[in-house]
Amino acid sequence: MDDDNPTARWERRAGIPLAVASLLFLVSYGVRVLGEGLPGPVLDLCLAVLYGAWLLFIVDYAVRWRLSGEGPGFVHRHWLDSLVVLLPLLRPVRIVRVYDAMQDRRQGAPRMALQARIMLYAGMASSLLGVSAALAVYHYEHDAPDASIRTFGDALWWAVSTLATVGYGDVVPVTAMGRLVAVVLMGCGLALLGAVTGSFSSYLMQRFARAEDDAGPPGR
Template sequence: MHDVAETRDQAWERRTELPLFFASLFFLAGYAVRVLAGDTDRLLRDIASGVVFTTWLCFILDYAIRMVLSDLRPLRFIRRHWLDALVVLLPTLRPLRLVKVHDAVQAKMDRPRRGLYARVMTYTCMAVVLLGFSGALGVYEHEHRAPGSSIRTFWDSVWWMCETITTVGYGDVVPVTVPGRLIAIGLMAAGVALLGAVTGSFSSWLIQIFRREDEEGPPGK
């Protein structure tokens, strides 16, 4: 049973979180088809562009409705929900909302909320896959026809994404366009943050286990 004190915008967000998550998957699929199809199939690209535009419109409409329901001034609402505003501007960043989506799925299936460490690992794995795929698509779109670019195929872009998000950076393939380098900055920041979250969570989990063993003491004591 949901809290009686739930506000109107919170109730709207709870009801639309899963539908918008599936809409974000349609957006990502449409974007992937539009980028990878190239000029070989004009009709397919037009259909994919229509899917991208429609889902993007859904995100904008959702944000506007939540702003109205919140009864907050627009600037204050944007400051409070800056991540949502960023997602509306760049829908490929919607994987950053996976924590809320995961909790919504657990609630729909009447399952208890997972522990902190399990949630961190689940979120990190899903975020790496979706952010990495989105970044690879974005870099390929802007780089594969750019003069002097070493990223010519989608596989080149995937390889570059793996190097970047893991902070390895061999330097064999690098973006040369401004959009490509901006995407690289975002992936590097995400890679450092996600790796830090995993390392910190794993270390905390080990410390908790060792502390529990120390408190229990040796057998028979």
């Protein structure tokens, strides 16, 4: 994408504010879910932050749609952005923009190697996405009949095992919303794990190829 087009300029300006809004959204949601005994005004403030951050996500989506000039095709070409607007707890997947926005503001600063950037992005996104999924599953599961996820610790353990594609099955969601969160997390976990594995494999192949080039042809 051209770095001088309107969409790129908007993403550079909005990247860091949207990242802050994403973290505020996650923290506010966490307080709402885990802080059931907190005073009403605190919970109301967290709810206001939730809706305010969600509104920023919608504004960002609308602006990029308008600047793209793609019309209705923008929705399926940028399906992840469209999904994030509907399910803002998936916003951590878009953490990629944070590093890019910071690099764009630091003109001339060296960038990390592509494989390192992918692994960093995947690690950050996995951590934040795992916490988001654990909060959501705990929200819907902890007081459901026959639920095995009763504490936030159970929810974190479930999220980690699901992201790692292990799936021990000792704790599983039983509600419809909990299972929907599980399906989304499974898909994201497979994608992120594949990105890390592929990038690490590519890095090793490049290192081995460079070592062979430096060593020169084998003696006869």
